[in-house]
Amino acid sequence: AAYKAPATEMEELLAAIWQDVLGIPDIGISDNFFTLGGDSIKGIQMASRLNQHGLKLEMKDLFQHPTIEELVSYVERTEGKEADQGPVEGESMLTPIQRWFFDRKFTNQHHWNQSVMLHAPKGFDPIAVEKTLQALTEHHDALRMVYREEQGDVIQYNRGLNEASVDMKVFKLNGPAIDNEEKIELEADHLQSSIVLETGNLLKAGLFQAEDGDHLLLAVHHLAVDGVSWRILLEDFAAVYTQLKQGNKPVLPQKTHSFAEYAERLKEFANTKAFLKETDYWRQLEENTIQTPLPKDRQSSDQRMKHTRTVQFSLTAEETEKLTTKVHEAYHTEMNDILLTALGLAMKNWTGQDQVSVHLEGHGREEILEDISISRTVGWFTSMYPMVLNMKHADDLAYQLKQMKEDIRHVPNKGVGYGILRYLTAPEHKTELEFSIQPEISFNYLGQFNEMADSGLFTRSSMPSGQSLSPETEKPNALDIVGYIENGTLTMTLAYHSLEFHERTIQAFSDSFKTHLLKVMEHCLAQDGTVLTPSDLGDDDLTLDELDKLMEIF
Structure with missing residues (x-):
């Protein structure tokens, strides 16, 4: 649409959020979210950013009113609806997809992960990485889950902050990463298969330090993450890591309601x-x-x-x-x-x-x-x-x-x-x-x-990240x-x-x-x-x- 500039504070906020989420400059209030490349997942990211400003928007309103000038009247304040910001601890019910997982009784169900390998050409600071992962584990309660079987039922339990820890190994490689591809894959496979559901942690990290930059493997059991979760985690990882490197105390946006x-x-x-x-x-x-x-x-x-x-x-x-x-x-x-x-x-x-x-x-x-x-x-x-x-x-x-x-x-x-x-x-x-x-x-x-390219810190690595799923599972x-x-x-x-x-x-x-x-x-x-x-x-x-x-x- 012909560019129509934001005129109110709310329109300016929405335009700025759209520009951030869609990666497009100069979005006008008559532009259509979906014809600019938006989808339901981008809509969730937009809602997350609005939430940080104490605002709420329902996705059905975005689909029915996909321009800022139509949508602005549907944005609401979230007073009285804030999520508890404290740590979650104790037993938690299983969601339908988690019940499906345990009903299937997969072989080697401990080894059923989602993972990503990040590449930082200028290298990662191992201490800052570990502190970043500690902050994420404390903030995102699902990363502290463990699973125990009691009388034939699976019990999902959220451990407290006193049990929040980070499992990270550092591997110093000789020469560039490409010359160590076999070693990286071997260690990545070992890390991917090392999660134990009864005791945790569900997040495992491996930092491979090479002459031409570092490669960071993050593996999380699927019970604790999905595709949208990875967007949140990678965005938060970049934010906390940057804050720590600047000498600041890590600060993350407000939590939404717990899992x-x-x-x-x-x-x-x-x-x-x-x-x-x-x-x-x-x-x-x-x-x-x-x-x-x-x-x-x-x-x-x-x-x-x-x-x-x-x-x-x-x-x-x-x-x-x-x-x-x-x-x-x-x-x-x-x-x-x-x-x-x-x-x-x-x-x-x-x-x-x-x-x-x-x-x-x-x-x-x-x-x-x-x-x-x-x-x-x-x-x-x-x-x-x-x-x-x-x-x-x-x-x-x-x-x-x-x-x-x-x-x-x-x-x-x-x-x-x-x-x-x-x-x-x-x-x-x-x-x-x-x-x-x-x-x-x-x-x-x-x-x-x-998210990875947007952070400027890292991109997806071309190195092998190991087998996310056990080769013996069905x-x-x-x-x-x-x-x-x-x-x-x-x-x-x-x-x-x-x-x-x-x-x-x-x-x-x-x-x-x-x-x-x-x-x-x-x-x-x-x-x-x-x-x-x-x-x-x-x-x-x-x-x-x-x-x-x-x-x-x-």
Whole structure:
């Protein structure tokens, strides 16, 4: 939009936050958050920054009013809603995704991490790194969790500050890192496998000091982190490390509500009348889903992660920029609308089926609980739910894309309720549900990762970070598809079971996925103007065909 400068204090604050989160200068009050490259995860980051100013914004308002001039009247003060700033200690309930994890009884469940390897060309100060990690462990309560089994149940316990410590090893390497790659990988593997759930710590660090800069491995058990948590941790790491190097006492933004409080409130919410209305949607999905197995090249009873292989494709920086901005103007789409349409088209080509079920993963931080904010809370909040990609209109790309968008919008609360129903709702409230849909494919778009480059202190290291998951643990899905944007480039990674699929099979599917993605993008960019769909009008009952007929009349 034509630049329209902020005129009030609130507009100036919102513009400054948008510029920070989106990495774009001179944002005007009539610019659209989503056509500038924003998404739901960027929205959470924006809410986190507002929270630091004592302000609150609900994500539904951002989606409905995506310009500053529309949004400014929906920003509220958070008086009386502040989270307890003290340390959390004691027993904490498990969230649905944590219950899923323990129900699966994975082999070597202690070794089930998420990790990142950072590179600082000018090196890290080991003492400052250790003090930084100590501050993060004290501030982010989930990093102090331990897990004990009592009478067949898993107990999640938050240790107090007196038990907050840092496990960090320093390795002095001779010569540049590239000449020590084998040693780095060996030590990283050892560190990744050293977490013990009963005793902690869930965070392990390894600092590799080389002639050409230092490499810092941070490994955290998945029970304590997710994709949004890493954004928080990396941002806080950069802030505290910088403060310490400047000789200042570490100061972090105010906490949002704790993981323990969120889990407790979620259990209460799981049996409310308002929430249980979701049951009908999931029951109908089960009744109408025909599950067809993937066309595997061969069968195998050995499902260990050690047999996982990956293929991937990337878009160019120019294509990625279009995908995050201009592509969405045609149909008011979001990233998953585009990616899942392309995925569905590729799946139809591969399987010959009009209907494909997938496990969708989302950040899970939907605003379903009143007066609870978790925009700066570290923990595992991921939602996992089945969705059926209905590709009956594949020959009409415009209609198929609009249908996919509407199908996604009709998922209640972006799918977070499925896990709540399955693991938290009382049995008498879900007698009509069997939770029978078992997709063999999982899909997760993680959003954009700019935090490391933004800090100026470090970037992602090219050195091996070790195996985040035990090679002996079971692979949850036959095919895992993960997308993310880093350094301005979209990458889609497809992890498959090599005893079930030939590499050429998955490579052909990957090529088809990319081809269809570019075709969908090309179609959207060729449209003149914007086409509305029923969800844009807030009408859940109106169908696409009915809206098209109405538009013909007018």
